[in-house]
Amino acid sequence: MTVRFPLEFALDTFGDRMGDEQHHPITHAQSIRNVVxxxxxxxxxxxxxFGIGEHHTDEFPMPAGDVVLGTIAARTERIRLGSAVTVLSSDDPVRVFQRYSTLHALSNGRAEVILGRGSSTESFPLFGYDLADYDTLFEEKTNLFAALRDGGPITWQGTTRSALLGQDIVPHTETPLRSWIGVGGSPQSVIRAARYGFNLMLAIIGGHPARFAPFSQLYREALTKFDREQLPIGVHAPGHIAATDEEAFEEFYPRYEEVMRTVGRSRGFRVPTAEQLRRDIGPDGALYVGSPETVAHKIATNLRTLDATRFNLKFNVGATSRAQVLRAIDLYGTKVIPRVRELLTD
Structure with a gap:
């Protein structure tokens, strides 16, 4: 792997509705407070x-992650803060830009945003959007957001919202707002990210991570074709860390099975058996579940394979207890991240 950019390591959450010590779901309010x-x-x-992804369901009660990030900004000094995903298709690009520009100001330039089309589509009917307009909504709104990110008076016209005729959009940012496009499997989205000059975040939640390698190559080639500078590639994937591989599996599987059973009713996901999950957390699977050494080796391998320099671990799943979540965060920061840096240096 050619390291074009500094290695970065993130934690992502969808505000999963956590559990008490007996894994009974706690309240939405307490789950939100726990994220801070x-x-x-x-x-x-x-x-x-640290990233918070937008969701609007009972198991993921996190519809306003930017509000939570504002609280976090006031309690931290160094860590960058962003959306693990903002569903741009069902939001207004001007308001998204204004909210994250405000967070950028409050945090002294630590904000960033990952824009997504919406693999979870509950926000479309919630806010009055037609899924038949799925592609048009994202294309037009990404086009507008790119103009907002670049700064200056905005003149824009499309079919999905009112035109802007030389408007000055405030607040102005002191430094550029770092922006990504999240891609789950669409070559068109990869090319779109390159065309508008967004960083690329590969959201890999199933299958062999290596199958995304052609997307990285396509992105690099597209950036060159559109005469843009090379930009970072990141990987977002779920996982859980504990002291040993077996302990991590035993903590993760029951909670993961519960969530997949619930989400699968509306999205058609299969409910994994224990045997299937063991394959998914193996060397060729998409999940990062295990001891710090196991997870670190898998992260290092796939960063090399995908020519990526950013890894976002989607931690916490379902009614995992507070103690287990905090222990996983500690192991990620104190054991996994230093080990990955060591492996990639070697």
Missing amino acids: EQAELAEQVGVDV
Whole structure:
């Protein structure tokens, strides 16, 4: 792997509805408050970025991650703060830009945003958007957001919202707002990210991570074709860390099975058996579950394979207990991240 950019390590959460010590779901309010505690610990143990992804369901009660990030900004000093995903298709690009520009100001330039089309589509009917317009919504809104990110008076016209005719959009940012496009499997999205000059975040939640390697190559080639400078590639994937591989599996599998059973009803996901999960957390699977050494080796291998320099671990799943989540964050920061850096240096 040619390291074009500094290695960065992030933790992502969807605000999963956590559990008590008996794994009974706690309230939405307490789950949201717990995210602030998790971010504070992430900074203390050396994590580079903390991301909160937008979701609107009982199991993921996190519809306003930017509000939570504002609280975290006031309690931290170093860690970068961003959206693990913002569903741009069902939001207004001007408001998204304004919210994250405000966070950028409050945090002294630590904000960033990952824009997604919406693999979870509950926000579309919630905010009155037609899924038949899925592609048009994202294309037009990405186009507008790119113009907003670049700064200056905005003149823009499309079919999905009112036109802008030389408007000055505030607040102005003192430094550029770092922006990514999240891609789950669409070559068109890879090319779109390159065309508009967004960093690329590969969201890999199933299958062999190596199958995304052609996307990295396509992105590099597209950046050159569009006469843009080379930009970072990141990987977002779920996982859980504990002292040993077996302990991590035993903590993760029951909670993962519960969530997949619930989400699968609306999204058609299969409910994994224990045997299937063991394959998914193996060397050729998409999940990062195990001891610090096991997880570190897998991260290092796939960063090399995908020509990526950023890894986002989607930690916490379902009614995992507070103690297990905090222990996983600590191990990620104090054991996994230093080990990955060591492996990639070697």
